[in-house]
Amino acid sequence: MHQIDPLAWAPLLAASEAEGWRMLRRLMDEWRSGANRYEQPGESLWAWFDDHGQVVAVGGLNREPAPGRAGTGRMRRFYVHPSWRGHGLARRLVNAVLASAQGHFSRLHVNCESAASAEFWTHCGFAPIAAGEPAERPARYTHARLLPQYQAA
Structure with a gap:
C-alpha cells in the first residue's frame, strides 16, 4: 500500500x-x-x-519501537466496518499479516482495549501477558504470540 485516498477511507474512519x-x-x-508509513523491513x-x-x-x-525487544512486531490498527463484521475479514487480515511477519519477527504484540478484542486475539493464537511480569510485559501490550513458524489463526 503506497497511498491513502481519504475519500476511500472516509466511511471506515467515520464508523x-x-x-x-x-x-x-x-x-x-x-x-x-510521514511518521508511520509501514515501510520498515x-x-x-x-x-x-x-x-x-x-x-x-x-x-x-x-x-517494536526502541528500546523494544529485537525481532518483535506490533499488530495494530485492526478495525472492520460494523456492516462488514461477521464475514471473516478480521481473521483474513490477521492471517495475511501473520504470513507477512514470517522471517521478520519471532514475537508479535497486540494491545486489547476491550474484552471482545481480547477474546478475538486469543482465538488468533495470542496469549495474555501477565501483568506481574514487567520484564515480559511492555506497558501498552496485553497479548503476545510467538512465531517459530507460521500457523493460520
Missing part, C-alpha cells in the same frame, strides 16, 4: 470514530505526516476494499 475509537484517525494522521498495512473502492477493514504491523 470507527462513531464507536469511540481514535486508532484510524491516528493512522491517517501518522500517514499524512517486515512492516505492512493491509486494507480490504468493497466493490465501490471503499475501505471496509484494515490491519497493520509495525516493528
